[in-house]
Amino acid sequence: MRRTFSRPVARALLGVATALSLCHAAHADVGQIKVATGQVFVDRKGQTLPGRVGLLLEADDVLRTGADGSVGITMRDNSLLSAGPNSILSLEHFEFDPTTSDGRFDARLRRGTLAVVSGRIAKKSPQAMTVRTPSTVLGVRGTEFVVSVDE
Amino acid sequence: MNSLARWTALLVLVAGCAGPKETIVLLPNPAGQETAVTVTQADRQVVLSQPYAAARVSRSGTEAFASSARQVQATYGQALAAQPLPPAQFTLFFVENKDELTEESKRIVDSVFAEIARRPVADVIVIGHTDTVGNDAANDALSRQRADVVRAAFAARGLAADKVVTIGRGKRELAVPTGDGVAEPRNRRVEILVR
Numbered sequence: 001m002r003r004t005f006s007r008p009v010a011r012a013l014l015g016v017a018t019a020l021s022l023c024h025a026a027h028a029d030v031g032q033i034k035v036a037t038g039q040v041f042v043d044r045k046g047q048t049l050p051g052r053v054g055l056l057l058e059a060d061d062v063l064r065t066g067a068d069g070s071v072g073i074t075m076r077d078n079s080l081l082s083a084g085p086n087s088i089l090s091l092e093h094f095e096f097d098p099t100t101s102d103g104r105f106d107a108r109l110r111r112g113t114l115a116v117v118s119g120r121i122a123k124k125s126p127q128a129m130t131v132r133t134p135s136t137v138l139g140v141r142g143t144e145f146v147v148s149v150d151e
Numbered sequence: 152m153n154s155l156a157r158w159t160a161l162l163v164l165v166a167g168c169a170g171p172k173e174t175i176v177l178l179p180n181p182a183g184q185e186t187a188v189t190v191t192q193a194d195r196q197v198v199l200s201q202p203y204a205a206a207r208v209s210r211s212g213t214e215a216f217a218s219s220a221r222q223v224q225a226t227y228g229q230a231l232a233a234q235p236l237p238p239a240q241f242t243l244f245f246v247e248n249k250d251e252l253t254e255e256s257k258r259i260v261d262s263v264f265a266e267i268a269r270r271p272v273a274d275v276i277v278i279g280h281t282d283t284v285g286n287d288a289a290n291d292a293l294s295r296q297r298a299d300v301v302r303a304a305f306a307a308r309g310l311a312a313d314k315v316v317t318i319g320r321g322k323r324e325l326a327v328p329t330g331d332g333v334a335e336p337r338n339r340r341v342e343i344l345v346r
Contacts, residue, residue: 034235034272034346054272070233074346078238084230098276098318113230115178117237133173136208139189144178145199146227 029056030094031075035082039066063089065112077103079119079129087112092132096121108132113148116140174226176205176218238346239266242326243301245339248284250293250300264308266345274346275310277301279319282338283331287321295319301341 033040033055040051043062049055051063051071063071065087072082077096083089088110096103101124107116109131122129122140131138133149179202180186187200192213197206205218224231241263243256252260267273279298281290298317306312327337 032272032274034270035233037233070229072233072235074235074238078344078346080235080237082230082233082235084227084233087230099320113227115227115230115234117234133208135192135210136173136175136213137191138175139191141187141189142184143186143188144180145188146176146178146223146230148174148226150172
């Protein structure tokens with residue numbers, strides 16, 4: 001009896017392990033903090049992490065800087081985003097296929113200042129990258145620009 | 152309160168009610184390519200396509216204006232100072248039909264390591280390519296092998312393998328376009344991005 005039960009159990013465990021590893025692949029990092037000065041925080045799934053240089057970022061992360069803070073990140077498609085003091089930047093959506101450069105990147109500046117150098121996603125398809133502010137949608141056509149949101 | 156003070160108070164109140172004010176400025180493109188940012192607010196769109204072309208957006212609408220390097224530095228200096236170094240690209244070449252680097256390319260590896268040392272947290276992407284001699288399966292395998300050889304060479308010099316992502320593209324992205332079955336040394340390469 002033990003044997004007949006243990007096989008399906010083992011198979012189920014293998015299935016769970018496979019599902020978990022697929023999950024892990026789907027939640028792979030979208031970018032990395034390369035520069036950080038002063039107070040930098042990353043809000044992720046209800047937790048707040050210190051925004052240190054080297055931290056790998058995930059889709060849905062929200063980066064916040066304090067009055068003396070600034071942060072610079074490199075996304076997997078080589079987009080560069082950097083925020084000045086008192087900023088709130090959300091990485092709302094990021095998908096990227098490194099072989100084809102197809103993907104989608106939506107970021108949102110809720111407050112503060114942001115400098116953007118777009119990467120391979122915007123180069124491949126100008127519709128595929130947007131930066132939103134409280135009242136506008138910015139479309140990016142292979143470009144460097146800056147945005148500010150004053151409250 | 153005299154009428155001037157009353158008007159001033161009213162103006163301040165109106166300005167205070169205007170909600171968030173947003174500014175967007177297109178920066179010059181160092182590579183000189185044509186670039187643009189579209190600014191869409193509800194059903195209105197403004198296209199910024201000249202260096203320092205700018206838009207100011209408030210609840211009352213979008214207003215285009217010309218900004219300048221000085222204004223950008225004053226408002227965005229700290230954001231720009233935090234910009235990561237752009238990825239640096241290197242190309243290594245291989246001996247025909249082998250996973251062995253040419254002599255010149257062995258020296259380029261030194262520049263790759265100098266670039267890695269410049270960066271506080273470098274991550275490295277290694278992309279292998281082949282020329283068009285042979286079928287896809289063979290070239291895919293060879294391109295991956297070439298990327299792996301480079302990763303191993305980097306590991307031997309002390310670069311942790313988990314900092315390196317390898318990709319094999321076979322003969323799909325030729326540096327020099329050729330027909331099929333053409334031996335072309337410039338296509339037998341590995342591209343390295345240090346980010």
